[in-house]
Structures are given as C-alpha cells and as structure tokens.
Amino acid sequence: MFGELTNGRYVTLARSDLSRLLFERIKDTTEIIFGNEIVGLEEKSDGVRVRLKHGGERKFDLVVGADGLHSGVRRLAFGPQHQFEKKLGYAVAAFEVEGYRPRDEDVYLMYGRPGRMVGRFTLHRNRTLFLFVFVVDSDPLPTALKMQQEMLREKYEDGGWECPRILEELGRTDELYFDSVSQIRMNGWSKGRVALTGDAAFCVSLLAGQGSALAMISAYVLAGELLKADGRHQEAFLKYEASLRDYIQTKQQGAARFATALAPRTQLGLLFRNLVTNAFVIPGLARLVIGKEITDAVQLPDYHWQSSVI
Template identity: 70%
Template sequence: MKSVLIAGAGIAGPTLGFWLKAAGFEPTLIERAPALRRGGYVIDFWGLGYDIAERMGLTAEIHRVGYHVRELRIVNDRGRRVAGFGTRLFDELTGGRYVTLARSELSRLLFERIQDHVEVIFDEEIVGLEDRSCGVRVELKRSGERWFDLVIGADGLHSTVRRLAFGPQQQFENSLGYVAAAFEARGYRPRDDDVYLVYGRPGQMVGRFTLRDDRSMFLFVFSAGSDSLPATIEQQKALLREKYAAGGWECPPILAGLDRAGEVYFDRVSQIRLSGWSQGRVALIGDAAFCVSLLAGQGTALAMISAYVLAGELAAAGGRHQQAFSSYETRLRPFIATKQRGAERFAAAFAPRTRWGLRFRNQVVRAFAIPGLAKLAIGREIIDSLHLPEYDLPSFHHH
C-alpha cells in the first residue's frame, strides 16, 4: 500500500486522489486554504476533461450546475454588438458534450467524490521536503513531520511543492504580459442569460457572465509589465479601478460592484516550463507542472488529464515511481508543448494593444472564442492529438 501526499484541492488534486484510490493507493490531500475556494472564473468544459469527468460519474451533476452559453458577444462603448458568434457550432463539434461552469463548482464536485474516502486536511501546507531512498519526510506547518512514499504537487501556478523540490518560481515562469482578475457580484443589472459579453479597449478587456441566484461574474484581462503585483485585495481593487476608470460600456457599475466584492481572483497570466516534471519521489501535475495560462482555457482539462495519466501509470508500473513518472511525462509532454505554443499565440490576439489590433480582433473573432474555447483559436488539428490511455483502474462507485 503506497501512501501519497497530494498538495492542492483545486482540480488536479481531487482528480488524482480519486484515481489513486481507485488503483489501491492511500492518498492524503492537503490544502493551504481553510476551505474550498469559491467564486473565481468560469471555464468551458469539453474534450478529454469531459471524458474523464464522465468516467468519474460526474457529467449529470456538471450539466446541472453548468450553463449552456448561446452566444459570445463583443460590445462597444455604448453596449452595441460589434462582433460575436453563436456557440451552436461547439455543440455540433462536441456532440453536445460541452458545458460552461464555474471552476470552483467543478472543484467542489470533484472534491465531493473523494471526501469520504480520502484523508483531507485543510488549512495545512508543506514547509519542508526531504526526499530519501525509503520515502519522503514531509514537514507540515501545523501537524509536524510525516512520512509518505510519494509527494505530488497539484498546487497550481504558485506551487509550494515545486519551489521546495525544483527551485524558485521565477526560474520556470514565463509571463505572457497580462494580468487576469475575476469577482462575483449579487444583484447586478442588466442580466443576459447564457450570453458571454466582452468589452475591449487597447490592452484590456472585461467580460460579464450571468450566473444563477442573482449573481454575475466579471473577468478582467489587461496587459501589464513585469512589475510586482499588488498583494492585498484593497490594492488589487485600486489597480483595477485605475486601469478601467476611463472605460465605457458598463465599467462604472462593474467597478462599483468590485468595491463590494469580498473575494477577488487576481493573478499574472503566465506559463510554467520545466525541463522535467519529477524529482526523485516528488512529481508535479496540472498548473504546477506546466501551466498553459488562463488564456489557453484548457488548464482544467489538462489538470484532469495529467492526474488521470499519472495515477494510471503508477498503477501500471505497480508503484515503481521512477518508471511511472517517466512514462507519465513521455505521454504528455509533446501534447502540453503544443498547447503552450498555441496559448502564447492566443494571448497576443486576446487583448490587442492597439486600436488597429482591436479592429482586426473584432473581424477575426469568429475564429476565436470565449477564453476557454481555444478549440478554433489554437487550431483544431491538436484537439484530438492525445488519446486517453485505458488503464486498469477499478473506479470506485458510491451508493
């Protein structure tokens, strides 16, 4: 029985916990936050991520909490539609296996699948790692020292596991020159059900999406230099107010809603590039290993794919971790590299920095998509370039 410590209860961590448990391992999940994160942004969910969710018995619930976007609409200062497209095309391309949902909702559904079967510790983080031939000695901030056979970092762009085992983040981070921020507001008007509205000015955009329960979600993306980001929520709000102060459309009421927001997602739009995803008994999955960036819109699916493949390879290798880590990387690296190159190209087209660029973007927008629908933006040729391997994982079911 191999014990595996998984850091991070976002998307990759709970998915890995599920498949490791199915394969007969003993996973322990820790999360730095005191509870699951709420809010954040919405993602488009289809393709291989959808396939894995289906194998976990989650698709009915995903469609229940998700949305079926009908239209992406780009508006001008006065709120008039200047470009856009209907999303029926994507339904056709995916055979209806396509849904938009809050990233935090997907995380919650994945977590509920494992919470009764896996040891979970919130409000806990790794402060030290010592990789020995017989296992990993882990120093936890609150519970002290524990030993595990393997440690997996599923702890995102700013991974602690990566920092401790591989080195400081700046060695591996490639900033795409943008910052993204998101928040939710209650009672915002107007509401446009199942329409993703986007308003852009040179070097910045803001999107609005209507949620259930009288909530609306807002996403900002703006170009930013390499200077350090504001740390506190107050400073983050101040920067957004400054950036969008001159904006037309609904910028004033959106900023008023921001003032009241208790939680704001705020981060640099970056990629992570490592020469190897494992080091001894420590491996990385999802954004910790290869963040493709928020703009690629496939981070969630890639997190789930990497979790599934790592669990499958560990099962196939009978727990021989070097062999498993090596085949996990061999299988996924070319696929991930393609996604990262596509996301870099997409970033340049996403929030154009000039008026002319903006006009051009509005003309070609039919070739693009909601942040997540990189399907057309990044090129259809790579969509199915990876086939999910079939592993002998006796998935566990709940009664």
C-alpha cells in the same frame, strides 16, 4: 462556436462545483486535511519526509504537487518559481456579484480598448462574473486588495460601456482574484520521489480556460502509470511525462496566442480580432483556425482500473 468545436459536448462547470463533486467521491476512502500546507521536503531512500505548517512531520512513499501556478511543492523540490515562469505580459482579475443587471443568459460579452478588456458572463444562482485582462509592463503586481482595486480603477476609469457600474461593484467586493498571466515551463515534471501535475507542472495560463481539464488529464495518466509500474515510481514518472509532453506544449502555444487575442495592444489589433471573431459564425472556420488549440485530440490510455483501486 464552442459547440461546433466540441461536437455539441460543450458545457460550463464552475471549478467550485467540480471540486465539490470530486471531494464527495473520495471523502470516505481518502484522508483529507484542510487548512494546512507543505513547508518542507526531505527525500530518503524509502520515502519522503514531509513537514506540515500545522501538524509536525509525516512520511510518504511519494509526493505529488498539485498546488497550482504558485506551487509550494515545486519551489521546495525544484527551485524558485522564476526559473520556470514565463510571463505573457498581461494581468488578470476577476470577481463575482449577485443580482447584477442586465443579465444576458449564456452570453459572454467583452468590452475592449487597446491593451484592456473587461468581460461579463452569467453564473447560476443569479450571480455574474467580471473578468479583467490588461497589459502590464511592471512587476511585481500589488498584493493588497485596496491597491489591486485602485490599479483596476486607473486602468478602466475612462472606459465606456458598463465600466463605471462595474467599478462601483468592484469597490464593494472583498474577494478579488488578481494575478499575472503566466505559464510554467519545466524540462521535467518529476524529481526523485516528487512529481507535479496540472498547473504546478505546466500551467498554460488562466486565459486558456482549460486548467481543470488538463489537471484531471495529467492526474489520470500519472495514477494509471503508477498502477502499471507496480511500485517502480521512476518508470511511471517517465512514462507519464512522455505521454503528455507534446500535447501540453501544443496547449501552451495556443494559450500564448489566445492571451493576445483577448486584449490586443493596438486599435488595429482590436479591429482585426473582432473581424475574426465575427467570422467564426461561418461553419467550419473556427475549427480550421483555432480547433487545434481548443479541442482535445489526446487519446487517454485505458488502465483497466479495478473497483478496489478507484
């Protein structure tokens, strides 16, 4: 189905591998600081004073927040997260194991009960990733690993299929991704000399599966507009947002529907979801039903990059 929607160009790339490739590309030309974070911003007429958690203060012409759903830069420059976060009524958890069997190469398997889904798919180096998506009616979610594991056990302990074995693996992991399924919706992605990209500006939710692609698209357009504006950052910020606002809104609308499809709340909803999914083997049907949400129709500008800029 995804091959059809992308005209045969569908490929899966782990985010860690993508990060490594990008890092290797820029490490010799860009100052990179690990193990630190921005804890204070003070805008001046000629720049932004940035206070770092481990390393005093620095001054920069511009600050771009690319720090995800729980962006610290967004909180410092625009306000607390709850002003911009739209919760979709689900939580998501994920972890990896090595050597799990059975192993179905290049197949994504889902086991669903009303309001709950667990998925299994293969990674390279003999690793398997498990993904949980489930309805949540209370807030906040637990933050301690043991409490998160206990919540998942309570949600899935009566599940069939491979749930008992998956929960056994869960008890042995010390690296568990656990978060709410949320979107970030903002009226503007910039303020003064501070701008946001990717999930920090417009998180479509993890379940949409396009966070890395949208982050790179937004970073590309922002960098290109800054190059064109020749230092007029306010002009560049406005054009950056104008170029992508409608495109991102379409992605967010599709992602909200996709979350419901992954873990329908009722047995009837599950049956309908399975019927639709199975029907996607009919040529052309997937493109007609979900093609707009999955495929990228955006035409990125050619900013005529100079080799010295890259």
